[in-house]
Amino acid sequence: MRVVLQRVRHASCTIDETVTGKIEDGYLALVGFCQEDTSEIVNKMIQKIVKLRVFSDEQGKMNLSLKDISGSVLSISQFTLYANAKKGNRPSFIDAAKPDVAIPLYDYFNQELKKEVHVETGVFGADMKIELLNDGPVTIVLDSKELFG
Secondary structure (H helix, E strand, C coil): CEEEEEEEEEEEEEECCEEEEEECCEEEEEEECECCCCHHHHHHHHHHHHHCEEEECCCCCEEEECCCCCCEEEEEECHHHHCECCCCCCCECCCECCHHHHHHHHHHHHHHHCCCCEEEECCCCCCCEEEEEEEEEEEEEEEHHHHHC
16 A cells, blocks of 8 residues: 655645545545555554654644644545556556455545544546645655555
């Protein structure tokens, strides 16, 4: 599982001119899965996301978590996080989970994350337009294989 977290002042997802998700302070989370991912990995990633201390405290130090600031998450499915561009100029996505694996994991991720913080979403597989105001900018890449082995 890979997640790219962007600390944002606000973010939104629009599909066919309809806003499907909109948040204020928190994370835009681009979320991708590989075939080996499980609900156990998703649970660990959720805890990392909500406890990661990258929001500024009163002294301007990155010392607060998403939960500390009562922040929100705009969760966007992003199979291209598993792009492999080693050969040629056209990336391969063979490492990305197929929809029969990825959709249930993405739904589970959002459902479980909603138990921790406010979550808005895009639509899996849709052509989404994402707008955001990156705060910092702060962008963190989380890879479950690096984090949890």
